[in-house]
Amino acid sequence: MAIYLKGKGNISPQQTWGDASLLDQPKPAAGNRLACVEPDYTQYMDVRQLRRMSRILKMGVAAGSMALKEANITVPDGIITGTSYGCLEDTGIFLGKMIENKEYALNPTPFIQSTHNTIGSQIALLLQCQGYNQTYTQGAFSFEHALLDALTLLADEPNQALLVGAADEITNTSHTVQQRFGIFKDEHNTLETVNGEGVAYFVLSGEKGPSDVVAITAVTTLYNADEATLSAGIVRFLKDAGINASDIDLLLLGTSGNAAHDAFAETIATTHFANSTQAHFKHLSGEYPTASAFAVWLAARILETKAVPQNIVVKNSGRPVKRVLVYNPYFTKYHSLILLEAC
């Protein structure tokens, strides 16, 4: 089973859209927080459409537009979105006002836009897309399940083109609260982990077009797996995909800068992928539940340009890159694998 990449759009803490030379000079975090480089949204929608939208909605619509434009498609057959936190900004606004105003005279707009499906449905509304519309919200598996959904849908109806992506935003409140959990680098710890955010959409179809160069061939998620289960899961995943670990040219590893957690993933990398080039990406995207969507964008770009940006390489095998495995651990409880191939 393979689904083919027709277009992609990525709004991330790096310059990942437009004509600029991408990723040559990574943008550093401000303290322990990486914020998206945002485009001028009036290119993507008119001011009347923009007026109500929160930042994550604008990013979602814009990234979706970028992907559709690259794919040369006006309206997709369906829209599938993964988001762990959903629309945090509007959720926080409504919750705050509800408490401050003691449940009196509350503005409805932030409530309406607080649900997770607002991003995908806003895109559907603007595009007048009446097809399949789905939103996954399973933490660090949200994007992976959007992909799995697309893989099975396109297996049944290959000629469809689906807009598939992920979105998560940082708000001041979410950052403050998450910092209190001690998961990002600060003066009290030795972590290198920085908070991240991003919105990426991809146009995927079951039919290969003449100009397609990237295929997504498999995805899986492993919940609460110990090292042995995870190892077995990786072997089975590769076997189901009809390949061996040695066939992976590039391993894109979602280590986050938390030494204790990363050790787990690095052991897996050394055990199974000793001969692959190893690279990481969370210094570019930051750590957030749907960071694997950034990794898929990065992997696709590497396969398209046939070049691996030097600043992501941890260990270079010198192999030409035809097959990329994204292995994204999120803390120690969530593990996902996404396989991309040149086609």
Place this chain on the structure above:
Amino acid sequence: MEQLMADLKKQIIEALNLKHLKPEDIGDDQALFVEGLGLDSIDALELIVLLQQHYNIKLANPQDGPQIFKSVRTIAEYIQANKPS
């Protein structure tokens, strides 16, 4: 009445985030919904909140909205007629 309408225009722009408009762009009798300013049912709910927050007027039935929110003038007239004493 004139002052009330001028205030209302500012408040509407603020509440509905109509950044592309200035108060003088909204005519006293201009239709606010659909063909006029292009507002929709969510805006109507926001206008109900505006009346509560700024004028302490509570509109019990949202179905009355379309009549009241026809234009800035009709809103102003409604406020004058229903202002709590």
Place this chain on the structure above:
Amino acid sequence: MKGSVHVAGIGVISAIGSSASATLAAFREQESGIGHITHFDSVHKNVLPVGEVKLPNEALCDILWQGAHVTRTALLGIHAAREAVKSSGVDVKRWRTGLISATTVGGMDKTEHFFIDYLNNPNAGKLRNVVNHECGKSTEIIADDLGVKGFISTINTACSSSVNAIALGSRLIKHGLLDVVIAGGSDALSKFTLNGFNSLMILDQQPCRPFDASRSGLNLGEGAGFVVLVSDEVRQAEGVASRVLVNGYANTNDAYHQTASSPEGRGSFGAMQKALAMSGLLPQDIDYINLHGTGTLNNDLSEGTAVARLYGEKYPRMSSTKAFTGHTLGASGGIEAVFSVLALQHQCVFPNLRFETPIPEVGLVPQRTFEENVSVKHVMSNSFGFGGNCSSIIFSRN
């Protein structure tokens, strides 16, 4: 895609009962679960009626052996999911089992408490009250309780969420990716949703009257509903007695407005039509429709128009069960899936409480009494949500 997807078990908890059998009894007695808010404080407490699950958190924690930090959404979910697994008789640990749940509020009931303190001081508020905020966390808690490790997922497409969970579960079984899927949804009442829907001015201050000409809004409810879906192989190996299967489903988007449904109900019409096409059934094959029927002016007119368009003059028995349970949001599709299965198992249809006068524009007269000994072979259940998300699912008895 191959084989059938069987419903091996069901579990439900809502304002009208804490089990499938209690639910059926409430339907038989026409006992609505709508009443005053008792589990949390709100200025709307004695103004806006709701469909509360009668058990408070403390009682749920006791029954389920859970700690006080567990969110109500997770507690309700555990309660219904355990019943579903138990009634299926399937050993979920023996198979590649998944849990696909749906929720819209997740752990909001605890987050609300956290936020009160946090707003005063960003260093205040107990972190244990916000750690389970994410929708996916409630699914994890349910999965951990059931011992499901293989696959867990959560869907939030507003009020259509759990139908999409059941549809995904069915698809993953058909594709041979999973053998058993516990699918449905759970949503607890919270101050957040109560105030949210109140700000939209679509909450009725009286018990709701779905599909009635005098309807003036919905009542919020809470609860959870899960079905256990199994493949042909599991059905045979585990000796599952159930004769109910998932026969068709569809997901569309109305793409009309952020909250309002299109006047012609194009999304709901499309969902029903596509679900019928997938099942290979004709509209007239459906014996009972469990309507979305929230009781708002907009939904019932739009849905009614779509149903009338699909059926013309001759339409099957139909009812909205939300006059019993209230609108349980992300859980409604799961709860009403259980109701649909009960209709097939017990050859009965449920009344549309408080109905008196048809909506003049559509003229549909829903089922008014609990009726047994009717032939029910195919049931269609509708769930529609904000953002234009529309889903329909068809269960059949073979």
